[in-house]
Amino acid sequence: MRMFLFTLLTVLASTAFQIVRSGATINDVPQFFSREGSIAELWQMGTNASTVTLYGSQLSTCTQRVELILKEKDVPYIFVPVNLKEKEQKSEAHLSMQPFGQVPVLIDGSMQLFESRAIGRYIAARYPFRGAPLYPMVNITRMAWTEQAASVELTDFDPVLSGLLFEMISKGGKPDMKRVQYLKDQLISKMQGYERILSKQKYLAGDALTIADLFHLPVGTAAIKKLDLIWYDGFPNIERWWKDISSRPAWKEIESR
Ligand SMILES: N[C@@H](CCC(=O)N[C@@H](CS)C(=O)NCC(=O)O)C(=O)O
Known part of the structure; x- marks a missing residue:
């Protein structure tokens, strides 16, 4: 009793x-x-009884996105490396977990999930008592703002910077310069939108850090490191936000590997 x-x-x-x-x-x-x-x-x-296992490649931005949320939420996990060069992601065993033959995949007890952002949301919602509170599940307004910001990351931020990374790096020195110029123009217009948002509030969904801010870190950092592109240059509020989120210990640990 x-x-x-x-x-x-x-x-x-x-x-x-x-x-x-x-x-x-x-x-x-x-x-x-x-x-x-x-x-x-x-x-x-x-x-929090189950064992969390993450299948991925530490060099892939999608895997880094998930690891970042796991670390921020202080959720212990077992990492199972998938060798992308050896095409392990296309094996039957992996395809049975990720039907598109990609990483990451998360296993949490009986739960199996792919898509890095869906996994990030799941971890943040599943472990509310651990680590940083990153996903406002109770306050519907704040949840909607978080989703709004996460949608901007997925549809505006990621395509532009991933597009530039694809043209300038993945194509091995043969970029389509017309497309590069289009993406650079897009980048400026998107940054103007980000600057408007961040001139009014500390983070993208308001004054509290959420998964939406953190989702930007892997591709935003890859663009800075691989393209030498300081994409927030000339936008003081974006710069302030970026310096804040990119200096978090969880991200520092991941990017220094
Ligand atoms: N939208 C998916 C994208 C997954 C994805 O593109 N994964 C890449 C690594 S970042 C991959 O597995 N590439 C190897 C391949 O496509 O064969 C997610 O966010 O999880």
Whole structure:
């Protein structure tokens, strides 16, 4: 009986802690408790019993995105290297986990997941009590802003910088210069949008760090290192934001490998 009461109090205390940490207001609380299965979910979330395994390549930006969220959330994991040069990602065993023959793949107990950003969201939502609070699940407004910022990263930021990396690096010295110019023009217009956002708030989804900010780090850093392209040059608020997020210990550890 005592054990039961202790367990119940622990669950309630950690629930309250999560609500406060997520920035929810008192109006959000009934909605939080009315979620189907929420107590069971919370129990599972708080206990963190399963073993997390990440299949990937440490040099791939997609794998780095997942490792970054795992480290920020302080979730221990086993890393299984997939040799992309040897095409291990196209093996039948890997295709059974990732139907497109790519990395990363995450296994968490009975859960199997691919797509780096989906994995990042999952980790941040699944482990709310660990590490930095990166995904506001309770406050729907803040969740929507996080999704808005994550969508901008996926559809505006990543295609431009990945496109430049593809033209200038992956094509082995034969870039399509018309496309390069188009992407450079796009970059300026996208940076103007980022500067407008970041001149009003500290991070992309408001004044708290979220997964959306962190999702930028792998490709943003690759562009700086491989293209020597300081893409935020001339945009003081983007520069301030970038220096903030790129100096986080979790990212420093990943980029220094
Ligand atoms: N949208 C996927 C992209 C996955 C992807 O492109 N992975 C690359 C590494 S960053 C890969 O596996 N490349 C090897 C290949 O396509 O064969 C994600 O974010 O996970």
